Amino acid sequence: MVFGRTKLSRRCNLSQLRKLVNISNTIYGYLFRLSPVWKRKASSSSLRKVYLHLLVYIEKIINIIGHIEPQAYSKIPLTRYRISCMKMRVKETVSRFLHILYQSQIDQELYHLLERDLYLFLANREITRAEMDYIINLIKHIEISSVTDKTQLMDILYLHGFNAKDFFYFYSNELNNRLKAVPNLHGQIQIIIDEQDRLNGLPGSKARMFPYLAPIDGQLKNFLSKKERHLTEILNLRRAVIQDEQSMKSTSRQKIFLSVPQFSLLIRLFIEKGLLANENIGELFTFFATHFSTPQTQFISADSLRKKSTDVEFATAQKLKGHLIEMLNWLNENYNLSNYKKS
Known part of the structure; x- marks a missing residue:
């Protein structure tokens, strides 16, 4: 066997080392599978010694190679012997x-x-x-x-670099319990930030107990980052709710006893007949959405209100017409307009 130091030769070295390990394991398997035979035959004792000498000799060769190529040496499995x-x-x-x-x-x-x-x-x-x-x-x-x-x-x-799954779960549970003991979100976020700072102050390790699992420093830092982001989102959501509640209190909404589609058609009717200016339509519908509510809808969407003014169903137009006729009848009754003819 020839051992070198180039990248290609390192792969060959690893392969050759594995072959030596396999040879050693094969001999070791024979040694123990044939153990009942050693007891029956007198000559078996010397043969057993030969096997053991071979195992020791192979182990010495592997160790010598390990000094020449320590990187490959560290990656190969130990022999069963x-x-x-x-x-x-x-x-x-x-x-x-x-x-x-x-x-x-x-x-x-x-x-x-x-x-x-x-x-x-x-x-x-x-x-x-x-x-x-x-x-x-x-x-x-x-x-x-x-x-x-x-x-x-x-x-x-x-x-x-103790990256066992159980250790990650233990750490995350410990942190969650600490967060539960703090009643406010600002305090919880502060704990996360302090923990991130503490871990950043600890030197990372390239070593890993389980090479096939992600490094523990990456796992914990990723967990803390996600936790901080989650708590911040909850905090922002609560702020938005408070702002909405304050907005509700500061803006008085006049209730109009129409459905939203009927209300939007009435606004369009005002615009079409020149009772409202046909300009800044978006602001106009925003004004009505902000200052009015219906029995079914406390908060009217300005976009929805505007859309419904042009996308009108027959039943909506028919219902609004009924309201308008009732309004005309009221005018006729209260101001004697029934027989009035404009000259």
Whole structure:
């Protein structure tokens, strides 16, 4: 096998390293599948030693290549032989760490979250060197920091790119509970802004516990941004409602006992017969919409009022005609106009 340092050779190096891992795993599989045979045949003991020597030798070759090409080395899975050598020690490390963390009386939900994700990680069939290094470094950092409270532990997990889904849900629930305790929207938005500022002050991490999931800093910052936008929209909506209510109080609306279509046709009739000026039509309809209401419509749309004045149904014209006839009859009765003839 030949190993180089160009981009193309790096791909080849990764491929060759994977081949070595597969060879090691195949030998390891034979070693344990044939374990009943080792007990029956005397010669099997020496053959077993040969297999074990091969596994150790392959491991040494992989390590040598790792010094030449550390980037490719970190991406390949550990051999099953290597995992079997490390797993018990790592499990003991995790168990000791969780015991210390439990005694520190950390938030129980956060503790169980961390416990579950660490054991799920160790149960993976394939673990890369980078992932194993990540877990060991995370545990060391938490132990050195002597964590005493929830916020401190959350910050350490954030700084180490702990991007488990459960951690995101835990963080979002914690923040939502903080927001619920604040009665006004301005205070809630201030909490969001303060939290954004706090996270921006923490250095981001390229490390990720789960490489196939988005980085935790991006997840949390995106969540905070959406939360701030949502609260701002609610605040703006409430402001608009208050403004509308104030507008209602400041503008007295005269009720006219016609439907909106009949009212719009009456306005058009005034315009067509010269009783209202045929200019600034938009402003004219806005005036009537602002200062009048109907029994069915408290707030009349100026655009709708104007549109209905030209888009007239027969039933609307017929109903308005009836009103006009009643008005004429009233004039005739009260001012003796029935027999009056203009000379």
